[in-house]
Amino acid sequence: MTTIIGLTGGIASGKSTVAKMLKNYGIPIIDADVIAREVVEVGEEAYYKIVEAFGKDILHEDGTIHREKLGAIVFNDEEQRKKLNSIVHPAVRTRMNELKQKYIEGGEKTIVLDIPLLFESKLTHLVDKIILVYVDYDVQVKRLMERNHFTREQAEARIKAQMPLKDKISLADAVLYNNGTISETEKQLAEVLKKWQII
Numbered sequence: 001m002t003t004i005i006g007l008t009g010g011i012a013s014g015k016s017t018v019a020k021m022l023k024n025y026g027i028p029i030i031d032a033d034v035i036a037r038e039v040v041e042v043g044e045e046a047y048y049k050i051v052e053a054f055g056k057d058i059l060h061e062d063g064t065i066h067r068e069k070l071g072a073i074v075f076n077d078e079e080q081r082k083k084l085n086s087i088v089h090p091a092v093r094t095r096m097n098e099l100k101q102k103y104i105e106g107g108e109k110t111i112v113l114d115i116p117l118l119f120e121s122k123l124t125h126l127v128d129k130i131i132l133v134y135v136d137y138d139v140q141v142k143r144l145m146e147r148n149h150f151t152r153e154q155a156e157a158r159i160k161a162q163m164p165l166k167d168k169i170s171l172a173d174a175v176l177y178n179n180g181t182i183s184e185t186e187k188q189l190a191e192v193l194k195k196w197q198i199i
């Protein structure tokens, strides 16, 4: 039996940071953000649907998607975001399932699905256990502004496009509080994995 762990949290809460720690334990990670980039590469079905829906203004000169421009549209308009989600999410789900199957067939005991929108997209049925990476709102805004060189307004628009992080706490099997140092988060993760007899 393979245990599928869902890793989730809010934007800039620290999912990738925790995913790296899990990788160091030798656990394979399937990252929805990475897949969401792959399925919109030039030539993919979702790419053409996006160009049809949003027009050529959201493209770079070389034809690839201008993520900043598309982001400025969808993070400020829920209807447009839903439109993009309805194009990208089915392709992401298909690819995630294929990868998951491949790892299961390869005999992996534990697989992690890193899915930022696990609750929003109602994907909890895909996983056996859920780890939530939590940060306080102020820390989240500050880290997002620093990492992406966003204004406060840009950072808050992205955070508000997701379910409030505090509402996700009661939906998770384990919560890693990532307000402190990375090594404090690392310790919390090790405790959870031991409790679940994964390490």
Ligand SMILES: CC(C)(COP(=O)(O)OP(=O)(O)OC[C@H]1O[C@@H](n2cnc3c(N)ncnc32)[C@H](O)[C@@H]1O)[C@@H](O)C(=O)NCCC(=O)NCCS
Pocket (backbone or CB within 6 Å): 010, 011, 012, 032, 033, 036, 067, 068, 070, 071, 074, 081, 084, 085, 088, 089, 092, 115, 116, 117, 158, 161, 162
């Ligand atoms: C709008 C896009 C082009 C902006 O690209 P950009 O490179 O700036 O951001 P990136 O893809 O790295 O996403 C960063 C984070 O934003 C958040 N986010 C992304 N898309 C969404 C969304 N539709 N709704 C809410 N939050 C989102 C996630 O926390 C994600 O980790 C891109 O985010 C996108 O295509 N989004 C739709 C697909 C999607 O939902 N991806 C997220 C997981 S499947």
Ligand SMILES: Nc1ncnc2c1ncn2[C@@H]1O[C@H](COP(=O)(O)OP(=O)(O)OP(=O)(O)O)[C@@H](O)[C@H]1O
Pocket (backbone or CB within 6 Å): 009, 010, 011, 012, 013, 014, 015, 016, 017, 018, 033, 116, 143, 144, 147, 178, 179, 180, 181, 182, 185
């Ligand atoms: N405990 C910590 N202390 C200080 N900085 C941290 C900590 N954890 C993460 N960070 C930093 O905060 C930022 C966000 O972390 P990370 O990229 O892991 O978040 P994420 O949840 O994967 O983001 P996204 O949803 O955008 O993919 C990064 O710049 C990271 O280096």
